[in-house]
Amino acid sequence: MTSVVEHDRLEQSPQSFDQAHQVAGDPAPAPGKRTLRSRIPAVRTFLVTVALLAGAGTGGAYVLNHRLAESAFVTLHDAVLTADALPVGSTGAGVVTEVLVTEQTRVAVGQELARVRLAPDPSVARRQPTVETLRAPVSGTVSKVDIAVGGVLAVGEPVITLYDHSKLSFAAKATEEELRELRLGMAAQITGPGLDRPVPVVVDHVQARIGPDPLSEAPLTEEQKAEHEQLTVVLVPRTDAVDTVSALVPGLRFTADIDTKTAAGRTPAVNGAG
Numbered sequence: 001m002t003s004v005v006e007h008d009r010l011e012q013s014p015q016s017f018d019q020a021h022q023v024a025g026d027p028a029p030a031p032g033k034r035t036l037r038s039r040i041p042a043v044r045t046f047l048v049t050v051a052l053l054a055g056a057g058t059g060g061a062y063v064l065n066h067r068l069a070e071s072a073f074v075t076l077h078d079a080v081l082t083a084d085a086l087p088v089g090s091t092g093a094g095v096v097t098e099v100l101v102t103e104q105t106r107v108a109v110g111q112e113l114a115r116v117r118l119a120p121d122p123s124v125a126r127r128q129p130t131v132e133t134l135r136a137p138v139s140g141t142v143s144k145v146d147i148a149v150g151g152v153l154a155v156g157e158p159v160i161t162l163y164d165h166s167k168l169s170f171a172a173k174a175t176e177e178e179l180r181e182l183r184l185g186m187a188a189q190i191t192g193p194g195l196d197r198p199v200p201v202v203v204d205h206v207q208a209r210i211g212p213d214p215l216s217e218a219p220l221t222e223e224q225k226a227e228h229e230q231l232t233v234v235l236v237p238r239t240d241a242v243d244t245v246s247a248l249v250p251g252l253r254f255t256a257d258i259d260t261k262t263a264a265g266r267t268p269a270v271n272g273a274g
Contacts, residue, residue, distance in 0.1 A: 072261050074181050076233060079172035079190060079256040081248055086140065087158030090132050094118040096151045096159055097131065103145060104249070107136040113160045116153065140164045141246065165246040168237060170201060172256050173230040179206065182269035187262040188235055192254030199245060200238045203258060206269050207232040233269065 098115040101107060114134045140162040147159045170190060174182070182203055189198035235256055237245045 072259060074174075074178050074258045074260055076172035076174055076178070076256045076258065077253075079170040079192075079235065079254045081245070081250050081252050081254065082169055082171050083143070083163030083250040084167045085143065086138065086162040086164055087146075088113060088134050088137065088160045088162060089156055089158045090116040090118065090134060090153065091155075092118045092132075093155050094132070094153060096147050096149055096153065099145055099149050099160075101142045101145070101160065103142055105142045106246070107140060107142065107162070109136055109139045111136045113142075116159065134159055136162060138162070138164050138166075143250065163250060165242060168242070168245050168248075168250070169204065170235040170254060170256060171207075171232050172235065174206075174233045175230055176270070179231060179233070179270045180268070181260050182233065182258060183260075183263040183266040184269055185263040185266045186258050186260065186269075188256050188258040190235070190254045190256055193252055194248055195244075195254075198257075199241045201235040201241065201256070202238060203263070203269060204234045204236040207234060 094116045096114060097117050100112050100114060107113065112133055112135055116132045116134065117130060118132055142160060143163045144161040145159075146161055147153050147157070153159060184203055184205065186203040188201050188203060190201055191198050233256075235258075
């Protein structure tokens with residue numbers, strides 16, 4: 001049983017606590033301030049929770065959008081820049097006396113490439129020029145100097161080989177599963193070495209599959225089987241990207257990202273495979 005004295009002592013304890021603060025020189029905390037202080041941890045916890053939830057929501061939206069963006073593209077690796085070889089030779093046999101270009105030289109149509117001193121042709125009665133100047137039949141880039149100065153060439157043998165800028169394309173292997181998502185005319189972007197920004201291209205056609213030689217008895221390797229199961233997608237540069245592509249070296253490998261949301265209603269790529 002609590003005595004009257006102890007009861008009075010308990011009732012006076014808050015006052016004694018405040019008096020102790022006053023004796024120590026500290027002002028007694030007001031009841032309102034004590035309530036505010038007690039709520040600060042709860043408020044802080046609430047704000048942190050809201051911030052974490054907001055961050056999680058933003059991150060979730062980013063991941064979702066990123067996955068949706070990925071699902072709209074078909075990425076083909078090892079898209080090789082290819083070019084049609086255009087050999088330039090003389091009208092007859094002879095000796096190369098001058099080569100006026102080097103490999104990777106860009107030339108205009110009609111530009112002089114080399115000179116050849118033709119050998120006399122006894123079967124031709126009329127007089128023919130002793131020196132023939134070889135000129136570029138199209139605008140392009142010299143891919144190879146086939147015969148150096150002093151070299152002897154036969155009839156029809158190329159002296160210079162060009163590649164035509166207007167016939168550059170990218171060839172990339174694709175599985176049939178990937179081809180089902182593609183349509184002719186779809187927009188794509190090429191990225192890779194030598195490019196400071198993506199190059200716009202379009203899906204032009206799919207090359208027909210060439211089967212194994214039926215006369216060959218040699219079994220196919222696993223690599224050859226995988227190669228045979230794929231088809232080649234040919235992508236051509238857009239008109240405004242031809243100059244950029246013409247500065248690249250054929251044979252380099254790039255990455256093609258094809259936007260499957262484009263070319264709606266166009267011919268499926270697999271129909272173009274033959």
